[in-house]
Amino acid sequence: MGARLLGGATAAVLVFGGLGAIGAAAAPKGPGPRYTAGAAGAGDAYFPFAGNGGYDVQHYDLDLDYTPPAPAPAPLEGRLDGTATIDLVATQDLDRFNLDLRGMEVESLTVNGKTAAAVAPPMAGAEVDGAAYWHVQDDDARVWELTVQPRPKLKAGQRATVVIQYGGVTTQPEDIEEALYGWVTTRDGAMVASEPDGSMTWYPVSDHQTDKASYSFAITVPEGKVAVANGIQPKPEETADGLTTWYWDAPDAQASYLTTASVGDFELRETRYSSSGVPIIDAVDLDLAPNRLATTNASLARQADMIDFFENRFGPYPFTAYGSIVDDDDIGYALETQTRPIYSTQAGEGTVAHELAHQWFGDAVSPERWQDIWLNEGWATYAGWMWTEEAGGRTAQQSFNAWYAPARTPAYWQLQIGDPGPMGLFATQVYNRGAGTLHALRVEVGDEAFFEGTRLWLERYDDSAATADDFRAVYEEVSGEDLDEFFETWLYDQVKPPADWVQP
Known part of the structure; x- marks a missing residue:
């Protein structure tokens, strides 16, 4: 998401x-x-x-x-x-x-x-x-x-x-109490998320x-x-x-929730390629407002560079193609449909990096149970932090600090991101504490083991689904550490994690 x-x-x-x-x-x-x-x-x-x-x-x-x-x-x-x-x-x-x-x-x-x-x-x-x-x-x-x-x-x-x-x-539906999802009928077609x-x-x-x-x-x-x-x-x-x-x-x-068949007044743009040869096919709504079109064009122009960067960190892009669907209808979110994420109203650079990272985390390797959705959203958010650093913005550590440092209410920390409940799947904590968990894990095991574990996770469970327990086992394997306490603290403790895993 x-x-x-x-x-x-x-x-x-x-x-x-x-x-x-x-x-x-x-x-x-x-x-x-x-x-x-x-x-x-x-x-x-x-x-x-x-x-x-x-x-x-x-x-x-x-x-x-x-x-x-x-x-x-x-x-x-x-x-x-x-x-x-x-x-x-x-x-x-x-x-x-x-x-x-x-x-x-x-x-x-x-x-x-x-x-x-x-x-x-x-x-x-x-x-x-x-x-x-x-x-x-x-x-x-x-x-x-x-x-x-x-x-x-x-x-x-x-x-x-x-x-x-x-x-x-x-x-x-009229007076809908839930977000628009599934086959979402629009005046010019359908946005399918x-x-x-x-x-x-x-x-x-x-x-x-x-x-x-x-x-x-x-x-x-x-x-x-x-x-x-x-x-x-x-x-x-x-x-x-x-x-x-x-x-x-x-x-x-491909998981069923990642399928799309969107219909609209799109410009289907000529195929471009990443340096590794991944074809990129974009569909952009002809009715985007000029300022949103400019933002979208600048963001989509960086997709090939993003693929190159993530391939260097995570391993080969896992599918036959990539690209984006940008619709002028606002459903309130973007979604990482496999090979062709959808964006409503515009595609910002940070969101494009997020949805691209999902192709590895969530699409190639999916959560075996929905309670482990932090493996999707935490990874995509953390990959976005990494891309911001690569693009010359703040470092991943600074992004972590910006999330970790502010005072928050006890209610914020009470959500267990390792089991957020069906009503908490898309809570902000799942995204940001999920990303914080991964950065803290990187600090705990060191860069070499962290990226070795990342690649092993993606290789071992490619084209399938796995659990948070499987994820912990991979990192215990590459680090030689017992990580039970670490994951209990970051995924389930209902208080702010201590600064033990936080670099200054």
Whole structure:
């Protein structure tokens, strides 16, 4: 998430995810395979219904048709229709399994070319939504599950292709109490930012970062609109009958919350390259105010230098491409969508450095559980401190001092950044105390061990997810120190950390 943080009433975005777990069906008795239902969630304590169990998605192919809202004063409503082709592998003998989907109506669903059979609803109050599937929705518990029963059943290790046709009206809720996220309808298109569990608003998905997959996109919009997604363009856009289809391919493992398919009046800029050969593709809204456009242009011009700097510190850039989407619509934050972060209203240099650093910290290596989000935001913030020093500004130590020195209320220090709770995921402490934790760790183990540990962390867990315990183990390995007390102090103590790890 970007440097402009969610706060106040907007933080209610974090209630999505559910309040409990849907139990699996009882396994049949007797000899032979014991087919059961895949879990209705990935097991995250903060978002129990995000993600699903029983299978591992390999690839999503998303064929989307989007009609943006008509000009004002028409209602701010668009129309999204899609076909999602999902390639997955069963990890257990499956009688049925779930996908996450909300706000969309399913028109058809097949597994390996055969219509999925209806199943008994896995929770009270579920409603039948057609003959081919059950669509489970419990708005009070914030649960949105699409339960699929394949016939024949799936055996562990078996590959399957699920094809779902779906669609619905997209809008922005009135009197919204949570930040805009997911498929955010704008007057000129859509700004798509899905952290933590908003991808389910625009395609059926196992919506948790422990189930990464590759992606391909074909996005059809009215001629004149530009659609931008993750990765690279495998072929040029095609226009016919007043519609243009844009193609994007993201072959690297990618968490669902990092997907985007933003639509707008963008200038798609000519590809540039970092010195290591990373292609940089930017999309900048044509309607940015002149002062914001000037800020944006100056910041984006430094992306190649930033890639060079971070590669020198962290190791090779982890994906096939990079770039930015800068939209004139203000959703209140920036987000590190993989290979192509989004920025609302403008892209400032510090925010660009922050979102670029996320490509290593959060995207290549994701938090296995949302409580460890400080590993994302602390690292991106600290990398921003490092870039400021590289660019001739204050040093990382001075940035640390500027955060650490001021007097703060006891309430500020009471938030445990190692377990901030679902309502605290984007609290400022997660960012700044997270960055302070990393600087204090650097002081504790020394520069050589600190950067050795950084590279080992990224190499060991690349294209996957890991926990704060895994992170501690890496630094104990490279430093030879017992760091239990250090991490307990910096992540969980509800008082200001002592100056033991602070340089003057």
